[in-house]
Amino acid sequence: MRSSAMRDMMAITARPEIISLAGGLPDTSTFPSETFAAEMDRITRTAVAEVLQYGPTEGTVLVREQITKIMAAEGMTVDAADVTVTTGGQQAIDLITKILIDPGDILICDAPTYPGAIPTFCSYEADIIQIECDADGMRMDLLEQTIADLAAKGRKPKFIYSIPTFQNPGGVTLSLERRKRLVALARQHEILVVEDNPYGLLRYEGETVPTLYSLDGGNYVVYIGTLSKILSAGLRIGWLVSPTPIREKVVLGKGASDLCTSSLTQDFAGHYFAHDPWREYVDELVGIYRNRRDAMIGAMSEYFPHGASWNKPHGGLFIWATLPDVLNTADLLAKALTKGVAFVPGTAAYVDGRGASSMRLNFSGVKEDEIIEGIRRIGSVAQEHLALYETMTNTNEMRLPDLDENGGNS
Numbered sequence: 586m587r588s589s590a591m592r593d594m595m596a597i598t599a600r601p602e603i604i605s606l607a608g609g610l611p612d613t614s615t616f617p618s619e620t621f622a623a624e625m626d627r628i629t630r631t632a633v634a635e636v637l638q639y640g641p642t643e644g645t646v647l648v649r650e651q652i653t654k655i656m657a658a659e660g661m662t663v664d665a666a667d668v669t670v671t672t673g674g675q676q677a678i679d680l681i682t683k684i685l686i687d688p689g690d691i692l693i694c695d696a697p698t699y700p701g702a703i704p705t706f707c708s709y710e711a712d713i714i715q716i717e718c719d720a721d722g723m724r725m726d727l728l729e730q731t732i733a734d735l736a737a738k739g740r741k742p743k744f745i746y747s748i749p750t751f752q753n754p755g756g757v758t759l760s761l762e763r764r765k766r767l768v769a770l771a772r773q774h775e776i777l778v779v780e781d782n783p784y785g786l787l788r789y790e791g792e793t794v795p796t797l798y799s800l801d802g803g804n805y806v807v808y809i810g811t812l813s814k815i816l817s818a819g820l821r822i823g824w825l826v827s828p829t830p831i832r833e834k835v836v837l838g839k840g841a842s843d844l845c846t847s848s849l850t851q852d853f854a855g856h857y858f859a860h861d862p863w864r865e866y867v868d869e870l871v872g873i874y875r876n877r878r879d880a881m882i883g884a885m886s887e888y889f890p891h892g893a894s895w896n897k898p899h900g901g902l903f904i905w906a907t908l909p910d911v912l913n914t915a916d917l918l919a920k921a922l923t924k925g926v927a928f929v930p931g932t933a934a935y936v937d938g939r940g941a942s943s944m945r946l947n948f949s950g951v952k953e954d955e956i957i958e959g960i961r962r963i964g965s966v967a968q969e970h971l972a973l974y975e976t977m978t979n980t981n982e983m984r985l986p987d988l989d990e991n992g993g994n995s
């Protein structure tokens with residue numbers, strides 16, 4: 586078992602004096618309280634006994650139908666019968682790993698990958714291979730080579746886990762060409778791909794790219810979604826779409842794990858998506874997060890040291906920044922916390938210690954003025970560490986990391 590860097594920090598970052606750029610928290614303060622009150626009033630008047638009861642393991646019909654509508658908004662055609670409601674997307678990751686992985690089985694994922702998935706994969710004793718991402722997402726040449734190398738040893742990955750759109754933590758999006766290649770590879774080698782897509786609807790610029798699920802039609806691609814980033818993380822509602830043989834096992838696994846997802850929050854969410862203008866709310870979030878992303882990038886240009894690089898994500902909630910490689914972001918974090926600011930150190934997104942000079946920065950959870958102040962503090966801690974390094978090594982010659990094509994460099 587291994588802990589998640591983000592969960593470890595939750596207790597510290599919940600302190601009001603800390604500016605947290607660490608979590609992946611949506612801004613729930615913008616959700617209209619009248620809408621919340623109206624849903625609760627309806628429940629109080631009409632559905633108390635029902636929402637206080639257990640529900641079906643696979644989820645209520647109403648929520649499953651609404652999920653097909655949400656997926657249709659991203660161009661996917663799905664039958665509600667193929668949807669399993671889960672307790673957050675996190676449980677979907679857990680269940681698919683639980684049913685597919687035996688200790689020592691190989692699982693492939695992005696490098697870097699979602700830090701919250703690593704403890705899950707480790708808890709089922711998967712043998713994790715991470716494939717490097719560049720500005721266009723997971724590199725298909727390296728993936729093909731890895732599959733071929735494994736085949737030469739008589740081995741095959743159980744599945745490929747990827748966040749192709751506005752990746753957590755890298756912020757990058759898999760190009761259309763690579764998406765087609767990934768789906769073709771999955772078919773050719775009969776390997777399942779698990780597409781985790783919490784951020785697809787949070788696009789701030791650029792053209793929509795079809796999901797892996799829509800390119801594949803749901804034969805080799807298992808799809809994970811969540812309401813956490815478009816409505817609320819506190820409802821704990823996610824889902825998994827999979828072909829019947831997998832769905833049956835997922836439902837067995839879920840029953841063993843928590844019987845069912847909360848009937849109360851499913852009722853809330855089902856009615857909200859059926860009757861309220863949820864697209865308008867998502868559009869509002871997109872406007873807010875776009876401004877916050879831009880504020881963060883502006884502050885990084887101003888305060889981060891020479892030689893730092895970062896990307897400008899077209900959507901999602903994260904910026905991935907890399908500092909001069911003499912800096913270790915885990916060390917920086919310890920100092921940054923004393924200055925009242927938190928981020929996720931890059932090593933949390935790898936299983937093998939890579940990412941030591943990188944960091945994941947979240948721009949959705951706090952307002953622009955705090956983002957700017959938080960980045961200023963991280964920048965000053967980084968400058969201090971660099972100055973110390975220069976004094977100790979008596980050099981101004983820093984080794985600089987390569988900049989990617991989107992990389993900013995102040």
Ligand SMILES: Cc1ncc(COP(=O)(O)O)c(C=O)c1O
Pocket residue numbers: 609672673674675676699701748753781783810811812813818822823
């Ligand atoms: C890629 C990814 N998958 C899954 C999750 C889990 O989300 P939840 O369990 O709140 O749906 C997150 C949360 O940040 C995420 O970024």
